Amino acid sequence: MNSPEPNPNADWIRRVVECHEQPLIRYATRMLNDHERARDVVQDTFLQLCRQSQQELEGRVTAWLYTVCRNRAFDIRKKESRMSHVSDPQAAAIESREPNQGDQAEQRETANSARQLLTQLPDQQQEVIRLKITHGLSYREIGEITGLSISNVGYLLHVGLKSIREQFAS
């Protein structure tokens, strides 16, 4: 019985996994509000990584990982919202204007916390701010991952931070 050939990308994949495991789980948890499912999504993402080569992804691994992770999380959310009879296709397509409802833990914090103000922002602004501050991604990467243009990313970051800044100061 032959054992399969050693994967030339093995070391690279392990390094990437080690480096990105925590941030990706954090990211997925935010999207799905659920540790269990978040870990599944991240596992799937890393399994996908196993099919890639270092050459293909050189220099853009980070954006790739987050994009795969995000898509997978969306697929799961979509599947579940179909089960619960979401009706308006246009609402899903247009930027969400409602703040994220799932951040109960964070919202219980003191009223003055910048973080609490963050949770009151519309979904898209929140996501972009977290990708920038928590995950340290560049505008370009954030644009890649979310499908927004770079200027749009810049705008959302600015408007979101401005919101927080102005309320924080008052």
Added chain:
Amino acid sequence: MSTDPHDIRITQYVFDELNDADKIAFETEMEQDPQLRQMVEETQATVGSLQAELQGDPVVGLTEQQRQAIEAGINNPGSVTPGGEQVTTPSTGKALAVMALAASLLLAVSVGIYRYSQTGAIQVARFDSRADSSQAITGDHSTNQSRTDQVASEPLDSRTISEESLEESGLELNFDGKEAAAGLSSPHPVPTTISTKPAARRNKFQSAIPLPPTVRGRDLGVDRGRGPGEGGDRFDRIYENGFLAVTDNPLSTFSIDVDTASYSKVRMFLQQNRLPRPDAVRIEELVNYFTYRYEAPTDDHPFASRVEITQCPWTPNHRLARIGIKGREIDQAKRPSSNLVFLLDVSGSMESRNKLPLLRRGMKMLVDQLGENDRVAIVVYAGAAGLVLDSTTADQKGVILGALDRLQAGGSTNGGAGIQLAYQVALDHFIKGGVNRVILCTDGDFNVGTTGTGSLVRMAEDNAKSGTFLTVLGFGMGNHNDSMMEQISNKGNGNYAFIDTDNEARKVLVEQISSTLVTIAKDVKIQVEFNPKEVAAYRLIGYENRILAAEDFNDDTKDAGEIGAGHTVTALYEIIPMGVSSKALGKIDKLKYQKPTKPSGAANNGELLTVKIRYKQPDGDTSKLLEFPIKDTGKRFGQADQDFRFAAAVAQFGMLLRGSEHKGDSNYAAVLEIATEAAAGDKSGYRQEFLELVKLASQLSDR
């Protein structure tokens, strides 16, 4: 100069995202403007606080089993399925487990996937076997629908099993019209071509906020469309409409659509020897690309509508219903005065041959047909927004064409400011009772500057309410935010066309100028009620992202599509008559808590369905209702009129390109046969062109 708090450079500076030149300029401004400095400092403080507060969260890591699964994947990448999940056992040697599982995985791929929980019991994991995130990167959306299969002894969620086993039987039968028809779109992002960021000059006033370490390096472009070298287009996901049982979904409601962009894009793909991505294929736009010889309205109504029914060519025991609407033609000489503002994207990306030069030629074609009662202004957006030509009467063609000639591509885009300016100019020269329209021409990468997509759409919506409509013309492929262009033209009460050639420019801007410019009815909605005694189930072909809730039909505040002068609009329903057994109907259990509703007396009159249409006058706020029933006279396909047969062929073509599960007995040869016969005598050349596309698609899909 007062300090602009909306200046996004403030944030860019704090995150060190300005290039060297911009950074120097900004710092100079900061030196001179204490308010600006203060805003920068406050932003830095806010970012600092957020960083501190957000870092604290402990994060659960992957479980041991999950790590082992990944390790297995590393050692044997071939065993990872496209769905991305894998199987591990907690026992024995890894290699053995991997081998055994690789074998069973090959079986399991189309059947199901197992995941051992920590207790060792088998649980079922639901997953999408084809539609998933990895394909976002490899560029292959081969299906629009996700399937879940389950084989399990301990189901995760017993509620879902009955639905899933229905899905397993091959076709979806949904119990709720909304759920089925929800064209839920999740714009899966597309990585676009990126170049290296040059070594940055350090911030002068403060060091850049230190950011968590990530894996970085040179970014290489990646393509998500099916061709090398082009940045991908972004399309909304389309979840195809399935069959709905009449007893549960007696009403089908949707907004009409006269956009044609999808057809142009499909044509462009095929002519470049590529098959279009399924999500780029909007069947209603393919069908509506062609004009049909529907009867014109004779009375006061702005349009006339008829329904025809024939045999469904791809599934002969089904019927096909066509709702056809024809807008009133306008005599060119009597066209209302027009106040047009061209809003042109002249950013660097527009320079290629199929963009700005083509745009210039197209605009010239349009201007050639305007007269002294019309006005034209040109606003450009690139770098900053600028008024290149103030509103000028169209008899001064030299002045207008001269301004068009002087347009140069260059700079990056600032779309938001451009749109604001364009609407402002339109408002300044508003013609009451006339045509007031902003015509946005772009290759679509809406770098929106200081406004976001949401606010752009809202701006379009607000202006549409006060009578300035928006037409969106896309030029060039790549970086083309199709989904955004469609949204903004919908909300702007306009249409969206994609101009890939001079011919298409001529079609949209010359032949159909009246349709493009003159709206004769707005917020046009259709609601069909099916007779449960005659119809078992129905399926709306296309219009997935135009579906409305039943109550939206009578809600005049709900936006819908517009009809231009002379436009034809076609909608097709595939119908399963009562008494016909069809694979498409799954088995539904009888309800336990409800008795089936009784049909009313009216159901006995032999009508198949009743069509209702609501529309508003272009400057009106209250909708009017039209209503008419139709009986099926049992025509065979060959007895349907030529236009109907052609439309059916186009719909079939769309379904084949999408890989639709409802395509029945179709294939490209059948499409070609029907379309060739139905295209006989067509002088426009468009139907002949369609035949060529069918042949191309046929060849490409054989490879």
